[in-house]
Amino acid sequence: MSQQGGRPSGPTGPGPEDDWWGQLYDDASDDTGPAPAADSLDDRFASAAGAVNAGGPGADAPQPPPAPDPRDAPGTPVLPTQRRTPPPTPEAAPPTPSSGTGAPAGSPPAPEPPSDPPRPDAATAAPAVPSGPTAAPAYGAWTPVAPEPLTPAGDEPEDEAAAAARASGLGPLPPPLPSRAYVGTRPPTYDAEPTALPAADPDDLDALVPDTVLDGARYGACTLRAVSVRGDSARYRGEPRRDALLTARFGAGERALVLVALATGVRTAPGAHLAAAEVCRWIGAAVGRSHERLTADIRAARRADLKAGLHRLTDRGLGKLRAAATEQGLDPDDYAATLRCLLLSGDPECRTRVFFGVGPGGLFRLRDREWQDIEPEVAEVKGEPVLGFGSPPHETPDGDRLTLDLGIPTPPSPYEPAPEPPREPFRFRTSVARPGDVLLLCGTGFAEPLRGEPGLRAHLADRWSGPEPPGLTAYLADTQVRVKGYADDRTAVAVWEA
DSSP, X not given: XXXXXXXXXXXXXXXXXXXXXXXXXXXXXOOOOOOSSOOOHHHHHHHHHHXXXXXXXXXXXXXXXXXXXXXXXXXXXXXXXXXXXXXOOOOOOOOOOOGGGTOOXXXXXXXXXXXXXXXXXXXXXXXXXXOSTTOXXXXXXXXXXXXXXXXXXXXXXXXXXXXXXXXXXXXXXXXXXXOOSEESSSOOSSOSSOOOOOOOOTTOGGGOOOSEEXXXXXXXXXXXXXXXXOOHHHHHHTOOOOEEEEEEEESOGGGOEEEEEEEEEOTTOTTHHHHHHHHHHHHHHHHHHTHHXXXXXXXXXXXXXXXXXXXXXXXXHHHHHHHHHHHTTOOTTTSOEEEEEEEEEXXXXXXXXXXXXXXXXXXXXXXXXXXXXXOOOOOOOOSSOBTTBXXXXXXXXXXXXXXXXXOOOOOOOTTSOOOOOOOOOEEEEEEEOOTTOEEEEEOHHHHHHHHHOHHHHHHHHHHHOSSSOOOHHHHHHHHTOEETTBOSOEEEEEEEEO
C-alpha cells in the first residue's frame, strides 16, 4: 500500500493487491442504504429456528396444523405467548488432521463432535391452546402451577397448647376477658385520656414527669409488672403526677435483689412530685449499698433482722427529706411523701417477699381467684397507761411513793425543742408466695377503688388468674379501668409467681 493520496505506479501498472482500494472508493458503487429484506427480532428468530430445524430429526415428517390464535377467540382475554430464546448452535468442529496432511505419526485421533440430543416432535412440544369462551389464559410453553401444601390435608401441625389439651381430654382454656373502660353503674366524669399538660419552667425542665411510667421484668420464680399513671383529675387540671415509681436491680444471678419503691407526695403541696421522686432515690441508694446483707437475710428468712434494718433505712430517708425541706425554706409537712417498697430475691428457690414502708396504701394477694387484703395493721395506743405497758413507776429513785396526781400540766421548757408531730408508723410484712399467687402493692389511688368497688376486684381476678401473666400493654389497660368517684394517681406493682 502506498502513502495516503499517492497513486501506485510501476512497470507493470497497478498490481492485484491494489484492486480492493479501487473497489472501495469506486465512484460507480452505490451508497449502502437500508436492507431490502425485513430485519426485525421476529425475523431473526424465524431464520434461526429454520436453520436449526432444517436438518434435524423429524424434518420430513408432516407438520401439524398451527394452533388457532387464542387472541381471535372470544371470551376471557389471554396474555401473549412468551418467546423462548433458542439454544446456541454448536460451533463447527475443526477439521481432523489426517496422515496426508502432515499429522505426526502415533498421535491419537481427534474426538468426534458430540451429536445433538434428540429433539421432541413439534406435535408434542407444546399442547394446543384451547379456544372458546372458557379458554384459560395462555402463558406460552410455561404454565403457572399452584404450590402444593407442605403438609397433606388433615395433617396440619397443632401448637403445643392444643396438643396438650387434646391429650388430657380437656378443651383449651378460654381467653381472658377483654379489659373494660370502667366498672360501676355510671361512667366517670373526666375523660379517659389526658387533656392538659403540666406547666413547665424553662430553667428547671428536670422537674417534669411523664404522664405514664410502665416497667416489667422476670427474675427467679416471679414476673414483675409496674405502672404509674396520672389521675383523671390531674390530667384535666394540668397538674403533674404526684406518684413516683422506682424499679432497680442490685447484684446478679441468684444473689440479685430487686427493689420496687413507690411514693406519693402531699396533695396540696406545689412540689409534691419532687418530694416523692427524692425519697424514692434515697431509699434506692440505701438499699443498693446494703443489698448483699439484705439478700442473705431474705434467703435465710431472718425476719427480725430485716425489720430492724429496713426500719433504720426508712427513717434515714424520711429524715433526709425533712432536712431538704428545711434547707429550701419549705414546711416539712408540705415537702413530705409516703413510701411503700417491695423486695424480691433473684433466687428461684426463695419465695419470700418483703414489704416495708410508711404511709397508707394497699397490699393485696390474689389466690385461687379470691382477693386477700394483707396490709399490715397499725396498732393505735388508746386509753390510760397499763402496768407494764408505758405506765410511770410507783416510786421515785429516792424511794418516795407517788400516791396522788393533781393533774397539773407541766409547762414546756424554753430550753428544749418543741415536740415533733406524731409520725406515720413503720409498716413491715413478709409473705411466702405459692405458685399461681399474685401479689399487688399499690398506693391509695388504686387501693381505695379496689377496696370500694367489687366490680373492679372481680374484673381483675378474671384478667389475672390465667396461666400466664399479662404483657405490659395489657397490664396498663387493666390498671386503667376507671371507677366513678376515684380520680387520683394510680400506681400498682404486681408480682406473678411461676
